[in-house]
Amino acid sequence: MHKKELLTKLDDRQAEDLETYITSDSMWSPVTKFIEEKGLRDDYRETDFIKFLRKVKEENSMNYAVFSYYSLKNLAEALGIDAKWKLVRRKAKLKKPSDREQQKPTLTAEQVEKMVKAVKKNGYDYERFFLALSTAFGCRRIELSRVKEEDIFEDRILIRTGKGGEIREQFLPKQIRPIAQGFEFNGDFTVNVLSDIFHDIRGKAGVEKRGRMGWHSLRRGLVTEFRKRVSQEDGYADADLFKFVRWKPNSRVEEMLSIYDNSDPVEADRKMFEIHPFVEMWGG
Structure with missing residues (x-):
């Protein structure tokens, strides 16, 4: 068959x-x-x-x-x-x-900045759109493919997760708001097309290609840089990051925390963007 x-x-x-x-x-x-x-x-x-x-x-x-x-x-x-x-x-x-088989390259803050600068200077609208969402929210490839026009609001966006995490609205920071709200959804952006888009951006930025490099490499980079700041700043914890990047709870404790924590997730996102490692790259 x-x-x-x-x-x-x-x-x-x-x-x-x-x-x-x-x-x-x-x-x-x-x-x-x-x-x-x-x-x-x-x-x-x-x-x-x-x-x-x-x-x-x-x-x-x-x-x-x-x-x-x-x-x-x-x-x-x-x-x-x-x-x-x-x-x-x-x-x-x-x-x-094994860990080796699952290992994916992690983009550094310097490499991410090169990619952002490249699409701001000489990128297509869809390259700016998907890179902006990826750098802001650490979107998986499948999550990028699922974004629809009706998912984008005045100050928030609906992220449709692909691995069992919570599907919810997240705060849309002002630095990327014009890019997200001005994007015209007139293409078929499948996961395979999105892989090509990532490497087009990587090539424009002069970032060296490595095996298994893709959108998840940027997600790993975001988490890596975020954790440095979460561990150093008062009022933040790994639990905040856990929710921000939409991880599925993998223990009963994490599941119960997600059930009992009734804080406004959009407001929690707004706080996370105060220490966000990449979003300011889109300003100016």
């Missing part, structure tokens, strides 16, 4: 989610092979995934088995299946990719 054939068999939401989650052609291979073997259903059991992944592990390298594991996890999420992936990971004896 080919990718196109699979997408036509899904409803619109499932097809859109699956294309969103699986962003490289190679990631479709385990998904289509799984469906060819098991058939297309929305009631797969854990044993369906476990048996398939065991077979993959026996016939392929561990790296490909891990790769297949994450591809099928994306399939389950798109189909709305609540699979107990810890059980799958243990029984299939699959390991989380």
Whole structure:
């Protein structure tokens, strides 16, 4: 079964989610092979995934088995299946990719400033728009692709998260407000197109290309620079940064904190922008 054939068999939401989650052609291979073997259903059991992944592990390298594991996890999420992936990971004896495999380059403040200067001087409107959002909010690539005209308001913007974090409005700082509010949404900015846009900007700025460099490199840079300031300034904590960059709680403690903390998130963002490492680059 080919990718196109699979997408036509899904409803619109499932097809859109699956294309969103699986962003490289190679990631479709385990998904289509799984469906060819098991058939297309929305009631797969854990044993369906476990048996398939065991077979993959026996016939392929561990790296490909891990790769297949994450591809099928994306399939389950798109189909709305609540699979107990810890059980799958243990029984299939699959390991989380090593820190080295997950490592992505981190842009320095100097590199970010070069990119901002490049698009301010000689950039297209869409380059300024996406770089402004990325430098301000540390947007993931999928979050940038989901921004719509109706998500931008007078002093705030709705960020639609892609990894289980809280979808909420965030304060839109005055430094990038004209760029965001003046942008004309007349293109199809898919995740793949956004990757090309990132490297176009990087090239204009003269920032050296490194393997796996992309929008997440800028997000890592923002978090790195932010933490230096959060740890040094009174009245700020890592919890504020956690919420600002829309991380999904990964413990019961963090989940309960997010439930019980009823402070105005937009006002909290406004405070964070007072110590923001990149937003002033857009001023003047």
